[in-house]
Amino acid sequence: MHASFANGSGYIPLADVPDSWDVIDLAFAEPTSPTSGQIDFTLCPASECPNVESADAFKAAVKAKQAEGKKVLVSIGGANGKVQLTTAAARDTFVASVSHIIDTYGLDGVDIDFENDSLALDKGDTDFRAPTTPSIVNLIAALKTLKAKYGAGFTLTMAPETFFVQLGHQFYGPGASGTEDPRAGAYLPVLYALRDDLSLLTVQDYNSGPIMGLDGQYHTMGGADFPIAMTDMLLAGFSVAGDTTRMFPPLRPDQVAIGLPASVNAGGGYIAPAAMTQTLDCLTRNTDCGTYTPHGTWPALRGLMAWSINWDAFAGGEFAKTFDTYFG
Template structure:
C-alpha cells in the first residue's frame, strides 16, 4: 500500500517464412513428428496463450484432432521442436479445417517455409518442403490460425525425411499411477518409473500441473468435493512418452471450520478494507466503532517492525497529537469485539509502504512469530494480513523454481506463517496483499539473473502463495500503483479499466507458466480465495477505477458478461469480492466504493 512501482515492459513480433517446394521423401525415410495425430492429447506440442485443445469430433484420422482458437493478438499457434539431419530434405504435411490455417517450419538453416488454407469447409491437406542447413539439427514445425478468425482444426501432422537416429530413445510410459487419500484441495499421486525416464510430467486433464524428477507428487489448489482425472508421462532428452492410464480422485468437502473460508464465517461475497489505526494522512482518522457494517474484513494498518531485519513487530494506536479523536486502547478493543460479534473479521496487517520486513534468519523468524502472536492475543484478533512490499523481498533473488524456494527471506516467512496457523488453528484468517510486480509479473520474469534490466524480484511472492495456498483465506493483489502487465493473452493491460482487473484476476484463477516456462506452471487458486484489490478514491493510489468499470470486471469474471477485449478462461461466480485501500479513503470519497459493492452484491 502507498507505494508506486514503475515497470518497463516491451513486446516483440515474430516474422513469417516463405513457401518452398522440394522432392517427395524416399520410401525409407521416417516420420519424425511426435503425436502428430493428437491421440496422446497435446503431448509433444506447445500452444501459445493456452489456445490449443484436443477434440474428438470432427477428426481427420484416428479419434482426436487439435482445435486451436486465436484470441486478441494471439494467432493460436501450436508448435513442436523436431530433431533432424543436417543438409537433408524434409516434407511437412498436415490436414486442416478452417480459413487462414497455416502450416510451416522455422529454424531450417536455409529458407523457412509456410503454406496456408485459404477457404473454410472440408478437411484439406497442406504440404511444403525444405532443406536443412549444413549445421541444422533441429527445426520447429507449427500450425496456426489468424487474428480475429474462428477456431481451426489440425490433424495428422507429419514431417518425413532422413531419420537422424541417435542412441537416446523415448522413455516408456509410467505405470501404476495411484491416488492416495485426498484432502479438500489436494491429491497425492505416485507411480512406477518408466524405463529410460529422467523426469515426469503430471497432467490434470490436458493441463500440465507439475514436472518432477521423482515418482510422486501432490497436486494442490483443487476445488473441494470435485472429481479430477490425472495422468503422468515420462521425459528424457529424446522427448516425452505417451501418458499413463487415467486415475480419478475426488477431493473432500470443504472443512466448515477451515481456513479456506475464514473459519466458515465469511459471506459468499466479502468486502475487505484497511483501517488507518496507527497513523494519520489526508483521509482523516476513523474510529473502529464508526466503520460501517459493509466491511466484512477489517485490516489494521499497520503492524511495523522495530528494524528491517529484527522480525520484531509492534502495533500501537495513532497518537492523539497526530489523530485527534482517537479512541483509548480499551475502547478500541471493545469495538473490535463488537465487530466480531456482528460476524466481521479483524486482522493485523504487517508491512505497508514503510514497514520493511526481512526474515533473513531463523532468529528473526521466531521473533516475528512471537511478536505477531502478542499483538493478536492482546487485541483478540482473527488473524494476519501479509502486506510485504518493496524491499521486504529484496533478498529474494536466488530462487528459480517457486515450488522449491531456498532464499531465507522466503523460506522463513513461509515457516513463520505456518507456525502461526498451527498455533491458532482452523479459524485463523490469513490474507495477502502483494503488488502485481511480485505476482503477475512472474508470468514474464522470475528468479535471479539478467532479465533485460527487470528487477529479479519480479514474481517473488509466488513461492509464498504456493506454499501457503491450503492455509490462505484470501489474496487480494493490489491492482494499482503498477505499470502495464502482460496477461495470458500476451497483451499488455494498464490500470484503471475493467480489462486490467479481468486479466490480472484471470491469471490467478486460471494459473500460468512462470517466466514462460511450461514446466513451471503456477496452479490456479480457488475463486473463493480471490478478491480484487483497488484504491477507494483517486487520492488513495494510482489506478483508481470508476464504479462502472469495477462492475464490468465483476460481470465478466462471475457471469461471462460485459467482457471487453480480454476473454477469460472461465467463469467464477464464487469470486470472493473486493479489497480497497482504504476504509478511511472511502469515507473521504463519500463511501462510493462500499456503496457500489453493496449495490452490486445486494449487501
Template structure:
C-alpha cells in the same frame, strides 16, 4: 484468518519474469510472492493483489495491460484464477487459486492512489469475471461466480468520497 495483499509486481509479473532470471540482471523481487502464495494456498483465507500503483503487466493474452479500466482488473484476476507458467516455463506452473480465496484490490477514490477506476468499470470487471458478460477486449479463461470480492486499502478515502465504493459494491456479493 490469513490474508495477503502483495502488489502485481510480486505476483502477476512472475508470468513474464521471475527472480533475477536465468542470466541474472532482472529485479530479484519479480514474482517473489508466488512461492509464498503457493505454499499457503490451502491455509490462505484471502489473497487480494493490489491492482494499483502498478506498471503495465502482461496478461495471459500476451498483451500488456495498464491500470485505469476493467481490462486490467480482469486480466490480473484471470491470471490468479487460471494459473500460469512462471517466467513462461511450462514445467513450472503457478496453479489457479480457488475463487472464494481471491479478491481484487483497488483504491476507493482517485485520492487514494494510482490506479483508481470508476465504479462502472469495476462493475464491468465483476460482471465479466462472475458472469462472463461485458468483458471488453480481454477474454477470460473461465467464469467464477464464487469470486470473493473487492478490497480497498483506503477505507478512509471511501469515507471522504461519500462511501461510493461501499454503496456501489456492498450488495454485489450479497
C-alpha cells in the same frame, strides 16, 4: 482501515467502520528494523488523530465487530514497513511479536502487505515450488507456525502488488543471468506454500506498471481491462518466467478478491464504479468483458478489497455503496 496513522484521510474509530466491510485490516504493524523480526503495533497518536479511541475501547470494538461476523486482522508491512526475516532468530521473533499483537487485541489473524524490497529472490533461487532464499523460507515457516498455533479459525490474507505476483509470468527473480529485478514474482513461493492456509488474496490492481496477461498482451491500470486480466491469471493459473513446466496453479475463487483504490486520492489506477461493476460482471457472469476473454467464469469470486476504508469515507463512501448495490 488506517489504525496507526491518518495519512490525510482522517481517522475512523473501529466502532464506526461501516457494515459494508467484512474483513477489516488494521494498517499497519511495522518492524523495529528491517531484519529484527520484531513487529510492533500502536494506535494512531492523538496528535495526528484527535478522535482516536482508547485501547480498551478499541479492544471492545474488535469484539463487537467479531460478534457481527466480521474478521479483524493486523496488516503487517505497508509502504514503510520493510520486513526481511533473514535469520531463524528473526523468524522466531516475528512469530512471538505477531502473536503478542493478536493476543493483546483479540484479533482473527494477519494480513501480509510486504512491499518494496521486503521480498526478493537470491540468485539461483529459480523454482517457486522449492524456494531457497532465507527471507522467503523463514516467512513461510513463520506463517505456518502462526496457523498451527491458532488453528482453523486463523485468518490469513495477503495484499501484494502485481510486481510480486503476475509479473512472475514473464520474470522470476534475478533470472539465469542474475541481472534482472530480484523482486519480480517474489510472492509466488509464499502463495504456493500457503495456498491451503490462505483465506484471501487481494492483489493490488493499482500503483502498477503494465503487466502481460494470459493473452500475451500488456494491460494497463485505470479501467476494467486491468483487474479482469490480472484476476483471470490468479483463477486460471499461469506459467512462471515463461516456463510451461513450472505452472503456478489457480487459486480457488473464494480465495480471491480484487484490490482497487477506493478513490482518486487513494492511489494510481482508480477505476470508476461502472468499471468496477464491469469487472465483476465479466469474471462472475462472463458478460461485458470488453476485448478480453477470460479463461473461465467464477460466480464464487470473493469480492472486492479497497485501499482503504478511510479513503472511501473521505470520498463519501462511493466504493462501499457500489459494492453493496452489486452484491445486495
